[in-house]
Each structure stands twice: as structure tokens, then as C-alpha cells.
Amino acid sequence: MSDDGYTLVEMLVALVMVGLATGGLSLAARHVAETERRVRGQHDIGLQLDRLRNTAGADLASGGPYAVGDGNPTTLNGDRSTVRYDCKVSGCALALAGPVRRQIASVTSSTGRRDYPLTGLGPLSWSYVSARDGRQTSAWPPQDRSDSLASIALLNASAPILVLRTPMQQPSICTFDAASHTCLPAGSP
Secondary structure, eight states, X not given: OOSSSXXXXXXXXXXXXXXXXXHHHHHHHHHHHHHHHHHHHHHHXXXXXXXXXXXXXXXXXXXXXXXXXXXXXXXXXXXXXXXXEEOSSSXXXXXXXXXXXXXXXXXXXXXXXXXXXXXXXXXXXXXXXXTTTOOEESSBSOSSTTOBEEEEEEEETTXXXXXXXXXXXXXXXXXXXXXXXXXXXXXXX
């Protein structure tokens, strides 16, 4: 027998090693692709939450404050799935719809309706934070009619993933002039 080539056993061992290396590389590539898909999905959810905050936050700020005392009716009513409030022109709403892990947050505002898909998250719900003591409730207005609303939180299971602050005081319609001690129309020099 001469030493001019490889034996059949040596060649089979080399082929097995190449096959194992190829299999390992394909598993690693698959793992990297799955991780990238997961990260991209989390990034997309972050963008949707940011857009939701911008849209709903501006409308909530234009309609507040949302107090229920002094015989004044509240301009905001809500439960775990829907928030209805007065905004610039007409009634506005925040709504959660769809099955768990494929829910959509909808904002109906003076400019129309916008949907924000929040796929991959657990059960979502709205929660209302009291301005007086910071307690969270699942519905607004509360039983205690002397309270006002500090913020609305979007909960994923029980953890807040988005907080929409509401105005605590009515925006001023005038600018106080300290020299004349009078209230000038807003925007006056």
C-alpha cells in the first residue's frame, strides 16, 4: 500500500467535520436572524408608543384639567379599554382592541383616527392616576368626586409602558402685567 492519497476513512472523517461546521454556522446564522427580528420588533413597538404619546398627549393637554369636584362634570371618562375625553374640536378617544399579543391602540382625535399596532405585548389596559394621592384606578371618574386626574398610564400586564400626563391647571387666557396690575389678552406685548 502506498502513501499517495487519503484513505476512505480519512475522507469520511473530513466530510463529517465539514458537515458539522456547516450545520453549526447555519444554526448561528438562524440565531442571529431571530435576535435581529426580535430587536426590530421591540424597536417598532417603541416607535409606535412614541407616536401614540405624541398624538394622544397633545389632545389630552388641550382639553384638561380633568377635575370632578365643585359640581363641574368631568370631561374625561374611561375604563380599562377606552378613554373618552373632550379635545380641541370634538370628543376624542383612546381605545385598545384586538386579541392579546396583537392589540392595537387607536386614537380618535380632532384630526381623525390613527391606529398604533402594539404586537408582541401582553394584555394591555388603561389606568388612571389620582392627582391627590397618586393611586391608580381602573376607571375614571373615581367614586371620590373631589379628585383630579394627574395622568393616564398604559399598562402591559401591570407594568406601565406609557404615561400620558394631563394638565393640572387650566391654561391662562391672559398675561398678568405686574406694572399695571391688570390681565392683558394672551399674546399681548
